[in-house]
Amino acid sequence: MSDEHMSNDTHAYAIELKGISKRFGSVQANKDINLQVPAGTVHGIIGENGAGKSTLMSIIYGFYEADTGSIEVDGQSLTIRNSQDAIRAGIGMVHQHFMLVDTFTVLENIILGAEGGALLKDGVAGARKELKRLEQEFNLEVDVDAVVGDLPVGLQQRVEILKALYRGARILILDEPTGVLTPQEADHLFRILHALKEQGVTVMLITHKLREILASTDNVSVMRQGQMVAHRVTKETSKEELAELMVGKKVRLKVDKDVPKIGETVLKASDLTFVDGQGVERLKRVSLELRAGEIVGIAGVSGNGQSELLNVLSGITPMSAGEIQFAGRTITASAPCNAAQMRELKMAHVPEDRHKMGLVTGFEAYEAAILGYHDRPDYNGSILMNRKAMLAECEERMAAWDVRPPNPHLKTANFSGGNQQKIVIAREVEQNPDVLLIGQPTRGVDIGAIENIHEQIVKLRDAGKAILLVSVELDEIMALSDRIMVMFDGAVVGEVSGAEANEQTLGLMMANAWNEEGAAV
Amino acid sequence: MSQAKVPVWVNVGLIPLINILLAFVVSALVILAIGENPIEAAGYLVYGAFGYDEGIGYTLYYATNLIFTGLAVSVAFKAGLFNIGGEGQAYIGGLGVGLLCLWLDASMPFWVIAPLAILGAFIFGAAWAYIPAYLQAKRGSHIVITTIMFNFIASSLMVYLMVNWLKEEGRMSPASRIFEENAWMPYLYELFEPFGIDIGDSPLNLTFLLALVCCVLVWGLIWHTRWGYQLRTVGTNATAAEYAGIDNSKVTIWVMLISGGLAGFVGVNEIMGVNHHLLLNFTAGYGFAGIAVALMGRNHPIGIVLAAILFGALYQGGAELAFEMPSITPEIVVVIQGLVILFSGALENMLKGKIEALFTRPVTA
Numbered sequence: 001m002s003d004e005h006m007s008n009d010t011h012a013y014a015i016e017l018k019g020i021s022k023r024f025g026s027v028q029a030n031k032d033i034n035l036q037v038p039a040g041t042v043h044g045i046i047g048e049n050g051a052g053k054s055t056l057m058s059i060i061y062g063f064y065e066a067d068t069g070s071i072e073v074d075g076q077s078l079t080i081r082n083s084q085d086a087i088r089a090g091i092g093m094v095h096q097h098f099m100l101v102d103t104f105t106v107l108e109n110i111i112l113g114a115e116g117g118a119l120l121k122d123g124v125a126g127a128r129k130e131l132k133r134l135e136q137e138f139n140l141e142v143d144v145d146a147v148v149g150d151l152p153v154g155l156q157q158r159v160e161i162l163k164a165l166y167r168g169a170r171i172l173i174l175d176e177p178t179g180v181l182t183p184q185e186a187d188h189l190f191r192i193l194h195a196l197k198e199q200g201v202t203v204m205l206i207t208h209k210l211r212e213i214l215a216s217t218d219n220v221s222v223m224r225q226g227q228m229v230a231h232r233v234t235k236e237t238s239k240e241e242l243a244e245l246m247v248g249k250k251v252r253l254k255v256d257k258d259v260p261k262i263g264e265t266v267l268k269a270s271d272l273t274f275v276d277g278q279g280v281e282r283l284k285r286v287s288l289e290l291r292a293g294e295i296v297g298i299a300g301v302s303g304n305g306q307s308e309l310l311n312v313l314s315g316i317t318p319m320s321a322g323e324i325q326f327a328g329r330t331i332t333a334s335a336p337c338n339a340a341q342m343r344e345l346k347m348a349h350v351p352e353d354r355h356k357m358g359l360v361t362g363f364e365a366y367e368a369a370i371l372g373y374h375d376r377p378d379y380n381g382s383i384l385m386n387r388k389a390m391l392a393e394c395e396e397r398m399a400a401w402d403v404r405p406p407n408p409h410l411k412t413a414n415f416s417g418g419n420q421q422k423i424v425i426a427r428e429v430e431q432n433p434d435v436l437l438i439g440q441p442t443r444g445v446d447i448g449a450i451e452n453i454h455e456q457i458v459k460l461r462d463a464g465k466a467i468l469l470v471s472v473e474l475d476e477i478m479a480l481s482d483r484i485m486v487m488f489d490g491a492v493v494g495e496v497s498g499a500e501a502n503e504q505t506l507g508l509m510m511a512n513a514w515n516e517e518g519a520a521v
Numbered sequence: 522m523s524q525a526k527v528p529v530w531v532n533v534g535l536i537p538l539i540n541i542l543l544a545f546v547v548s549a550l551v552i553l554a555i556g557e558n559p560i561e562a563a564g565y566l567v568y569g570a571f572g573y574d575e576g577i578g579y580t581l582y583y584a585t586n587l588i589f590t591g592l593a594v595s596v597a598f599k600a601g602l603f604n605i606g607g608e609g610q611a612y613i614g615g616l617g618v619g620l621l622c623l624w625l626d627a628s629m630p631f632w633v634i635a636p637l638a639i640l641g642a643f644i645f646g647a648a649w650a651y652i653p654a655y656l657q658a659k660r661g662s663h664i665v666i667t668t669i670m671f672n673f674i675a676s677s678l679m680v681y682l683m684v685n686w687l688k689e690e691g692r693m694s695p696a697s698r699i700f701e702e703n704a705w706m707p708y709l710y711e712l713f714e715p716f717g718i719d720i721g722d723s724p725l726n727l728t729f730l731l732a733l734v735c736c737v738l739v740w741g742l743i744w745h746t747r748w749g750y751q752l753r754t755v756g757t758n759a760t761a762a763e764y765a766g767i768d769n770s771k772v773t774i775w776v777m778l779i780s781g782g783l784a785g786f787v788g789v790n791e792i793m794g795v796n797h798h799l800l801l802n803f804t805a806g807y808g809f810a811g812i813a814v815a816l817m818g819r820n821h822p823i824g825i826v827l828a829a830i831l832f833g834a835l836y837q838g839g840a841e842l843a844f845e846m847p848s849i850t851p852e853i854v855v856v857i858q859g860l861v862i863l864f865s866g867a868l869e870n871m872l873k874g875k876i877e878a879l880f881t882r883p884v885t886a
Contacts, residue, residue, distance in 0.1 A: 316763055340766025349764070357764045362757045367750065372765035374750050384745045 012075050014039040014171050014202035015060065015091075020069035022055055027444075029055040031226045033069070037171075037219075042193055042203040044213040044234070047223035048246055048301055048472065053206045054096075056223070057173050061093045062086040073171070092164025096176040098156050102149035107131070109148055110163045127166070134165050139195045154185035161192065171202045178212055190216040208246075208301055210239050210511045224248045243507035247474050255479045257458045262482075263292030266466040267313075267347075267435050272322035274308050282308040284491040285322070290435055290466035295457065297481030297498070298470045301510050305490035306470045307352055310439050313468070314349040315342035327434070343372055348428035350421075352439030352470065358424040359412045366394035366408035369427050401426045402452070418449030425453060429460060436460060439470040454480060474506055488512040527877045533819055536876055537865055541831070543872075544864035548857045555853065557846055569841020570834035576841065578710070578723025582795070584826075584833030585725070586611075586787045588732040590811025591829055592739050593784035595820035599743055600776040601756035606653060606668025607784040608808025609675030610646040614785020616679065617645030618792045619687075619799035623697060626704035634704050638793055639731065639786070646785020647778040649675060654777030658770030664777075672808070679801060687799055697799035706794040726794035728786070735783060736822035742779075752776055784808060813862040816869065835861065 013036045020033040030052045037043045047053050059066045062080040071078055073089045080086050086093070100109050107127060116123035128144065135141055142151075142158050151159070157177060164172055174193075178186040193203050193216055205217060213220050214234060222230045222245040230245050267290040274283035283305050290296055298306050311317040313324065315331075315338045324331040327345040331337045337345070351357040359368045370379050370390060379390050394408040401422045403415070412420060421441065428436065441457065442450040457480060461467055471477050477484055484501050486494040486509040494509040549559035570580045590607040597604035604610075621641045625634050653667035683695040706726045713720050743749040755762045755772045762769055791803040814832055818824030839854030864871075 314764075315766070338766055338768075339764060343766060351764055356758070357760045360754055360758045360761050363753070371754065371761060374747050374765070380747055384741065385747055385750065387745070 012039055013037060013072070014041075014074060015204070016072040016075075017056075017060075018070045018072070020056065020059060020066045020071070022059060022064060022066050028226050030059070030066070033228050035221055035228060035231075037202060037204060039074070039202050040197060040200050041218040042197055042205060042216055044205045044207065044217035044220040045223060046207060046210070046213050046220055046242060046246060048208060051223040051246075052226040053208075053223055054175060055226075057093065057175055057204070057206055060086065061091060061173060087167050087169070090168055090170040091173065092161075092167060092169025092171070093173040094157065094160040094164060094175065094177060098153075098160055100148050100156060100159060103147065105145050105147055106142055106151075106159050106162075107144040109159060110144075110166050112163075114167060130166060131162065134162060137199060138165065138192065140165075140192060152185075154181055154188065157181070157185075157189065158192070161196075165201075170200070171204070172196065173204045173206070175206045176208070177205065178207065178209065186212070208511075210242050213242065214239065222246055239508065239511070240504060243511055244504060247503055247507045247510075255454050255458060257480075258462070260295075260461065260482045261293045261464075263464060265289050265291050266326070268325040269313065270323055270325075272309070272312055272324070273320045274312050274317065275320045276308075282490050283312060283319075284489070286487075286490075286492055288468075288485060288492070290468055292434075292464045292466050293461055294482045295461050295467045295469055295480050295498075297477035297484045298468065298487055299474060299477045299484055299506050299510060300472070300487035302472045304487045304510075306487055307439070308490070309487070310349065310352065310437050310468075310470055314347060314437055315339040339372070340375075343431075346432070346434040348431055348433035348436050350425050350428050350436070350438040350441060352443070354417075354420055354424050359420060361411070361413035363412055364409050365398070365403075365412055365415070365423060366390050368412045369394045369397065369408075369423055371427065373427070373431060397423075397426045397430060417444035418453075421445050421453065422449065425456065429456065433465065435466045435468070437468045437470075440472065441469070442471075442473065442476060474503060474510075477501075478503070478506070486510055527880050531876065531880050533821075533824065536869075536873055537817060537819075539872060539876070540865040540869065541861060544857075544860040547864075548860050551853065551856060551860075552849065555848055557848055562842055562846060562849060565842045565845045566835075566838035568838075569845075570838030574719070574721030575723045576837060578721055578725040579837040579840075580830065580833040581729055582723060582725040582790070582833070583836040584829040585729045585732045585790045586807040587810055587814045587829035587832050588736065588826060589786040589790070590784050590807050591814030591818055591825040592735055592822065593780045593808075594811050594815035595818070595822075595825060596739060596743070596752075596783065597776055597780040598815060598820050599749075599756045600752045600772060601759065602657070602773060602776060602780075603665050604650065604668055604777065604780045604784075605665055605812065606650060606671045606781070606808070607811045608804050608806070609668070609672035610649045610781040610784035611787035611804045611808050612672075612675045612679055613649040613788075614642040614646035614782075615788025615792045615803055616682070616799070617641035617785065618788040619697060622700045622704040622793060623687075623799070626701040629703070631703045631705075635706070635793075638704070639789055642785040642788045643782035644785075646788070647782040650777040650781025650784070651774070654774045654781075657777075658773040664773075683799065683801055689798075695801055699798045700793075704793065705797055706789065708794075724795045726790065728790040728794045731786060731789065733826075735786065736826055739783070740822045748775070784811070810862075813866045816866040831861075832858070 015037040017033055017035040020030055022030040033056060045053050055064065058064045060071060060080065062082045062085050065081060071080060073091065078089055080089065101112065107124065110131065111123055111127045116126060131144055140158055140162055142155055142162065148156060148159060161172065177189060181189060196203055205212065207213060217234045220232050220234050220237065220242065221228055222242065224246060270287045271285040272283055273281065273285055276282050286309060288296065298309065300306055308317070312319045318336045319333050321333055326347065329337070329345065355361060360371065373379070379386055391408050395406065398406040398408065403419050403422050412423065415423065425441070438457065441453050445453065457467060469477065469480055478498065478501050481498045484496050484498055484506065485492050486506060488510065489512065493512055496505065552559040552562050569576050571577055590611060593607045593610065594604055618638045618641055621638045622634060625637065649671060653664050653671055656662035656667050657664040687697045688695050689698040706728055709725045709727065709729065710720050710722055743752065751767045751772050754765060754767055755769055759769060787804060787807055792799060796803060810832055814825055814828045818828035835858050839857065843849055843851045843854055
């Protein structure tokens with residue numbers, strides 16, 4: 001850990017965290033976090049999704065209590081049990097998803113919870129005056145009588161900031177503030193942050209976007225896998241260094257594999273586009289080809305369209321535009337193919353989230369082991385299901401895949417993550433598919449099982465299957481893939497062969513900083 | 522994880538038992554407040570429900586209706602749907618039975634009428650559940666709201682039909698003519714008589730057996746068929762169902778058809794079995810009580826039979842109690858029933874955590 005930025009620092013710390021740890025069940029979300037945020041600075045916290053940034057901020061804001069460690073605000077040790085405690089200590093938070101009442105006006109939203117008196121009238125008059133002052137001081141002009149639902153997101157965010165300031169926040173936490181903003185709105189936000197800093201407000205900016213950190217912060221701390229791995233002065237660091245710190249030089253995974261024997265194209269997707277219910281374009285004209293005997297890896301920070309890609313390819317969500325050519329069929333938005341039909345065409349899918357999607361955790365293992373294939377004649381008599389066949393097959397697979405404990409009657413929820421994943425992978429693979437979509441195959445899986453799962457994936461490749469691998473673990477992508485595509489913001493932004501890939505290039509592509517690298521940095 | 526260590530009997534046996542006992546303790550306080558002796562009252566209640574042949578018959582007759590509505594609620598619940606419309610579906614199911622009997626009783630023998638009437642009850646009840654099911658599956662209207670509304674619509678529809686179309690001429694009350702006897706479901710005491718067994722005169726009829734058969738069928742459907750597999754998948758993890766290619770809206774619709782059909786069987790018991798003519802308000806709240814029965818029976822057919830018998834006993838024993846102790850009015854009996862529902866249904870989780878902790882601690886320590 002480097003603490004160089006504090007060497008010639010005369011400020012007191014606005015926030016100092018000492019040894020914060022937080023565990024959810026078996027997941028260590030934060031581990032022994034130390035952090036010093038000098039007063040009156042903009043401090044960035046950067047890390048991949050799932051690195052523990054949001055948990056840490058939730059601890060500061062009182063949503064969670066840390067298991068161990070202490071928090072000091074302006075040099076005073078504090079116990080923050082809930083958000084009221086945090087507000088009293090002068091901490092304000094702007095969440096990624098705004099906490100505003102859409103049908104209320106800006107003014108009503110801002111005084112919500114701080115109405116001041118039984119009658120609204122008195123509070124409103126006072127609030128109006130105070131808001132005028134805040135707006136002038138911080139350059140945050142907003143029409144206080146507008147209905148929040150009518151405002152664009154950039155302005156809604158400004159309302160959130162005003163709300164925090166109105167409550168007397170001197171320390172402002174912004175969680176992924178630009179996720180919903182257009183580039184212009186984001187630039188405006190950075191100007192606001194600058195104005196806040198001038199007025200002595202301390203800002204903590206949580207993000208996974210390198211550009212923002214470099215554009216707007218004084219110092220930056222990097223988190224990886226629940227730990228604080230580095231502190232840097234923004235001026236003295238670079239995109240490359242941060243990307244590397246974020247992704248980390250992990251223990252290189254070793255997978256033995258030969259040169260791929262690539263066969264014919266099995267699946268061809270062209271210009272796949274998916275627009276979600278809110279009208280946001282989640283997939284932007286993605287084209288890819290899967291060939292027999294090849295593993296194609298999709299790298300990217302999670303939330304950049306990988307899940308949507310898997311769902312559209314597997315038929316779970318209908319595409320908005322584009323087409324898929326697979327098994328002699330052309331699948332389009334007007335001629336869709338649902339998940340059951342895709343299975344019939346011999347496409348198998350190991351979903352990213354086994355709890356939410358891949359398994360029914362309340363089911364016994366032998367029941368979960370046929371999910372999606374429950375209509376097959378092997379498992380059914382004319383009316384009743386053939387429980388004997390289901391059990392026999394499940395036992396057989398449990399032995400072949402070394403699932404422990406090998407008890408088909410155990411509830412799925414009671415298996416460890418690795419064994420749950422084996423149940424899912426075995427189910428999909430044993431149906432002998434032509435195409436296997438596989439998302440986060442080793443998320444929450446212990447080391448021993450990871451190796452086993454990787455071996456199985458390579459074995460499938462060698463058996464001539466076309467495999468699409470989505471993972472946020474760069475090591476996994478690099479160890480397994482013959483070809484790597486990088487997704488950013490719903491689009492494929494780069495493609496490299498597995499042999500040529502290195503962490504740095506991929507890291508930059510993932511942050512969509514690759515193209516600008518020569519010019520900007 | 523901790524849940525796995527709690528013995529099953531605690532969850533399905535001990536906790537419901539403690540909840541019922543709590544309800545009785547509070548009921549005892551109510552009876553004390555009225556100035557009566559709660560132990561004496563409990564004696565009347567138990568004797569009334571189980572103490573003599575006719576009492577048992579009545580208890581089981583009430584239980585018959587509650588098994589149907591309890592099964593109806595639980596089938597829907599297994600698919601994650603809250604069917605509050607059992608009352609209306611039972612009402613319309615009864616209409617189906619009544620129309621069939623009025624149409625065929627002069628021309629057909631019992632063995633033709635009975636299966637047709639049972640089918641009619643199912644179809645009418647199912648049809649009444651179909652509309653809310655369709656609205657939920659295809660239009661996103663919430664099924665709780667629509668099924669409640671359909672209870673009112675069923676009630677108004679029945680008044681309209683009875684008053685304007687089905688009322689027997691010359692009758693003062695809105696009721697149809699009495700069916701010919703070949704459209705009556707045989708009473709169980711009639712069936713036992715030839716063997717010299719006297720089980721006492723009560724409205725308990727063959728429909729009770731239909732209820733038990735339904736329990737077995739529902740059990741088989743939910744746990745042993747692929748439709749049940751789909752239904753449970755949708756009910757426990759809708760995302761996984763989507764992943765598995767299960768058509769959520771299709772499942773919603775056929776589950777509600779089965780649920781409504783089961784509720785409709787109340788009509789067989791009431792119209793064919795007991796009243797022998799169409800009339801108003803024969804459902805008497807069984808549809809709503811079915812929710813409590815399903816809750817208490819943990820949505821399992823065996824649990825539902827037990828819970829239905831308990832509620833049947835409360836109905837029958839309560840009536841006896843109100844008769845023997847005049848200061849305990851029927852309204853107080855309803856209070857007692859309400860307390861049982863409150864403690865075993867609404868407050869089900871009040872003690873659950875604590876009792877479970879009691880049984881998990883020694884294991885983890």
